[in-house]
Amino acid sequence: MGRLIDLCKQKLGGAVLSAHEQHGDETVVIRKDAMLTALRWLRDDNDTKFDFMMDLTAVDYFGTRPRDERFEVVYHLFSLTHNHRLRVKIPVAEADPAVESAATVWKAADWFEREVWDMYGIVFKGHPNMKRILLYEEFEGHPLRKDYNIRKRQPLIGPEN
Amino acid sequence: MENKNRLDLNTELMVLNMGPSHPATHGTVRFFLKLDGEKVVHMETEIGYLHRGFEKHCENGTWTQAFPFTDRLNYCSAPQNNVAYALAVEKLLGVTDKVPPRAVYIRTIMCELSRMADHYTNLGAATLELGALTAFIYFVEARELTWDLIESVCGARLTSNYIRVGGLASDLPEGFAARVKEVFAKNRVFWDEFDKLLTHNRIFLDRMRDTGGISRADAISYAFTGPCLRAAGVEYDVRKAFPYLAYRDVDFDIPIGTTGDNFDRYLVRMEEIKQSMRIVEQCLLQLPSGPININDASVRNPSKEDGKTYMESMIFHFKNTIEGIQVPKGEAYVATEGTNGEVGFYLVSQGGGKPWKCRVRPPCFALTQAIGHMCTGHYLSDIIPTFDMINLIGGECDR
Numbered sequence: 108m109g110r111l112i113d114l115c116k117q118k119l120g121g122a123v124l125s126a127h128e129q130h131g132d133e134t135v136v137i138r139k140d141a142m143l144t145a146l147r148w149l150r151d152d153n154d155t156k157f158d159f160m161m162d163l164t165a166v167d168y169f170g171t172r173p174r175d176e177r178f179e180v181v182y183h184l185f186s187l188t189h190n191h192r193l194r195v196k197i198p199v200a201e202a203d204p205a206v207e208s209a210a211t212v213w214k215a216a217d218w219f220e221r222e223v224w225d226m227y228g229i230v231f232k233g234h235p236n237m238k239r240i241l242l243y244e245e246f247e248g249h250p251l252r253k254d255y256n257i258r259k260r261q262p263l264i265g266p267e268n
Numbered sequence: 269m270e271n272k273n274r275l276d277l278n279t280e281l282m283v284l285n286m287g288p289s290h291p292a293t294h295g296t297v298r299f300f301l302k303l304d305g306e307k308v309v310h311m312e313t314e315i316g317y318l319h320r321g322f323e324k325h326c327e328n329g330t331w332t333q334a335f336p337f338t339d340r341l342n343y344c345s346a347p348q349n350n351v352a353y354a355l356a357v358e359k360l361l362g363v364t365d366k367v368p369p370r371a372v373y374i375r376t377i378m379c380e381l382s383r384m385a386d387h388y389t390n391l392g393a394a395t396l397e398l399g400a401l402t403a404f405i406y407f408v409e410a411r412e413l414t415w416d417l418i419e420s421v422c423g424a425r426l427t428s429n430y431i432r433v434g435g436l437a438s439d440l441p442e443g444f445a446a447r448v449k450e451v452f453a454k455n456r457v458f459w460d461e462f463d464k465l466l467t468h469n470r471i472f473l474d475r476m477r478d479t480g481g482i483s484r485a486d487a488i489s490y491a492f493t494g495p496c497l498r499a500a501g502v503e504y505d506v507r508k509a510f511p512y513l514a515y516r517d518v519d520f521d522i523p524i525g526t527t528g529d530n531f532d533r534y535l536v537r538m539e540e541i542k543q544s545m546r547i548v549e550q551c552l553l554q555l556p557s558g559p560i561n562i563n564d565a566s567v568r569n570p571s572k573e574d575g576k577t578y579m580e581s582m583i584f585h586f587k588n589t590i591e592g593i594q595v596p597k598g599e600a601y602v603a604t605e606g607t608n609g610e611v612g613f614y615l616v617s618q619g620g621g622k623p624w625k626c627r628v629r630p631p632c633f634a635l636t637q638a639i640g641h642m643c644t645g646h647y648l649s650d651i652i653p654t655f656d657m658i659n660l661i662g663g664e665c666d667r
Contacts, residue, residue: 130359130360132600132601134599158488158489159488159491161603162601162614162627164614164625166616166624167625171618181614183601183612183614183629185603187488187502187504190509192603194599194601213489214486214489214637214638214641215491215634217637218633218637219633219634222633226323239316241315241316242316243316250321257321257324257325257328
């Protein structure tokens with residue numbers, strides 16, 4: 108197991124649900140209720156120092172995983188000080204698609220979280236401005252969910268239904 | 269408005285909509301401004317006008333079919349997106365080390381040529397929007413010469429669709445090195461011209477210097493990457509931090525700014541053009557001979573000749589096209605240095621011929637987010653150079 112994974116397990120204890128290293132990418136899966144503390148610690152601790160939130164997205168495992176872990180919110184973190192990277196994943200249930208906002212941890216999180224809300228319908232609690240970013244307000248549904256048909260047409264775009 | 273003499277003046281804030289189609293902004297983006305005189309008090313940025321469902325389309329096609337979509341992300345430097353995506357799929361397949369060295373070098377050359385073309389486009393558009401039409405014409409000429417090189421390799425100027433998983437679509441054309449030499453000689457003359465026209469130009473300096481600045485700490489928190497981050501004094505370039513392709517074998521420098529303002533961003537980009545030429549020249553000198561495609565028919569289609577001669581090759585052709593390359597279950601993130609910053613691909617495979625998730629980390633999305641932060645408290649006219657130096661590319665930002 109990678110050094111970062113060991114460090115996370117040691118410091119975060121029960122908050123780490125699982126961890127794996129694949130193709131050289133270290134990944135930790137963190138419990139939803141402990142995520143904000145964990146992300147803050149990852150940013151501030153001298154051994155991790157993840158000052159960059161490079162990417163934030165979500166994955167919909169519709170039909171391949173149980174419904175209470177249908178979504179995964181995925182953070183890609185990078186540390187300029189240590190030149191290392193870590194992937195952090197938070198499982199999210201279909202019935203309660205909401206996680207804590209990390210906009211207070213990294214300023215970059217603001218727009219990235221709005222995009223995840225727009226595309227997957229996952230709410231970021233505590234976000235200063237939780238509205239759609241790429242699509243328009245009247246758009247119905249969240250297009251990157253696997254149960255959103257690619258051929259579906261919306262009233263304001265495309266030919267009439 | 270603290271001045272007592274001006275208390276009688278009507279000081280209501282003016283609301284101004286800039287865009288989505290504004291002559292001084294390239295790309296469709298809308299700024300919602302509140303102005304106190306000419307000072308920006310509040311600024312909101314609205315993007316998404318070029319959203320076309322990149323990820324959804326990728327998820328509904330085979331791994332190979334995603335290439336033309338990646339071209340249309342940052343369309344000023346399409347080969348870089350191709351390369352980033354190909355590297356991510358190769359990482360998932362576990363064949364990164366098996367891609368032939370010649371292909372790796374040609375990929376590096378294409379990445380750097382497109383970096384030059386992209387910087388020319390960006391700086392050209394910026395000067396145009398600041399009123400320097402002459403400089404724009406020079407930049408476009410230099411860009412055309414560079415695009416001619418790219419066109420001679422893959423037949424297209426913008427949407428190259430040149431890189432494949434495990435190799436390339438075709439080898440370099442005959443006499444490519446000689447043509448590069450010729451074009452670079454001209455480009456160097458042009459470079460000196462740009463430098464003379466702009467770097468000490470009083471009007472240009474007044475518009476660029478001390479405008480749109482951002483502190484080092486804020487740039488990091490906003491996840492800036494690329495020239496805008498380096499202009500703020502942070503030494504981070506994926507090509508040095510996590511060397512990929514042939515960047516380990518070539519010698520080049522990373523220009524770093526000090527103040528993080530628009531002028532530093534311009535200087536960083538100008539120097540990067542020079543460094544890209546250095547990289548291309550070294551790559552051409554060290555260019556290995558040999559095959560350009562991986563020797564694995566389940567990853568990269570056998571040659572057309574083989575496909576028409578051998579039964580097995582034809583079967584691979586058929587299966588790779590109809591079912592797609594079979595990528596094992598897993599996930600991978602690959603970071604590459606695009607012209608605007610870190611272009612990262614996060615791919616998830618559930619096994620089979622289609623990506624389950626194909627996420628691209630768009631560098632200018634993070635940059636555009638901070639434009640309100642950079643412009644608030646400054647003059648309305650400073651938005652133009654700041655927006656230019658952010659280099660928003662709608663295709664990449666809105667996907």
